[in-house]
Amino acid sequence: xxxxxxxxxxxxxxxxxxxxxxxxxxxxxxxxxxxxxxxxxxxxxxxxxxxxxxxxxxxxxxxxxxxxxxxxxxxxxxxxxxxxxxxxxxxxxxxxxxxxxxxxxxxxxxxxxx
Amino acid sequence: xxxxxxxxxxxxxxxxxxxxxxxxxxxxxxxxxxxxxxxxxxxxxxxxxxxxxxxxxxxxxxxxxxxxxxxxxxxxxxxxxxxxxxxxxxxxxxxxxxxxxxxxxxxxxxxxxxx
Numbered sequence: 001x002x003x004x005x006x007x008x009x010x011x012x013x014x015x016x017x018x019x020x021x022x023x024x025x026x027x028x029x030x031x032x033x034x035x036x037x038x039x040x041x042x043x044x045x046x047x048x049x050x051x052x053x054x055x056x057x058x059x060x061x062x063x064x065x066x067x068x069x070x071x072x073x074x075x076x077x078x079x080x081x082x083x084x085x086x087x088x089x090x091x092x093x094x095x096x097x098x099x100x101x102x103x104x105x106x107x108x109x110x111x112x113x114x
Numbered sequence: 115x116x117x118x119x120x121x122x123x124x125x126x127x128x129x130x131x132x133x134x135x136x137x138x139x140x141x142x143x144x145x146x147x148x149x150x151x152x153x154x155x156x157x158x159x160x161x162x163x164x165x166x167x168x169x170x171x172x173x174x175x176x177x178x179x180x181x182x183x184x185x186x187x188x189x190x191x192x193x194x195x196x197x198x199x200x201x202x203x204x205x206x207x208x209x210x211x212x213x214x215x216x217x218x219x220x221x222x223x224x225x226x227x228x229x
Contacts, residue, residue: 043219105159
């Protein structure tokens with residue numbers, strides 16, 4: 001079974017631009033969560049989608065948004081990029097049968113904002 | 115407040131020896147799960163082991179075991195017979211059962227295995 005895939009793997013943008021990252025979960029997984037990883041703040045939860053609905057959201061500004069499609073694939077969008085948005089963005093999927101279900105991560109998208 | 119604390123920023127271990135990575139957690143919710151993930155330099159987070167708050171026995175997965183001490187709120191990872199490929203960042207994480215799919219991570223421990 002294929003793992004979680006994320007595209008693109010690397011991205012370079014300039015301040016003020018917007019970016020869209022994509023995540024395809026493991027087949028059969030219904031929940032997709034997004035995390036931001038930076039050297040200073042560590043791993044922080046962005047949001048979770050389940051059955052095309054945002055089920056949980058972290059403490060990030062409204063510039064960060066996401067969505068989930070009927071096939072469980074998810075995208076996250078960051079508008080008006082800032083230098084501080086440079087990070088590794090990780091997506092994780094789970095079966096979501098139980099609340100504490102194991103999340104399996106993709107390889108991440110490394111975003112650099114210049 | 116819900117929090118994960120990993121007090122060892124970096125650790126060294128000799129190949130073939132066992133090593134324990136510390137993790138303490140803080141939550142007032144009785145229903146939660148604890149995870150350990152490995153992150154090599156490539157960046158991908160690899161799931162290692164899971165322990166539920168109601169599990170009576172410590173979890174084990176091959177060379178990995180989780181030393182769960184509920185009263186002390188600790189969930190230490192034990193890696194037996196370390197291998198060079200075990201060199202990586204290790205993260206302890208917690209999920210609260212009634213809060214959906216939000217993982218709370220610690221700051222991580224960088225493990226270096228010496229030949």
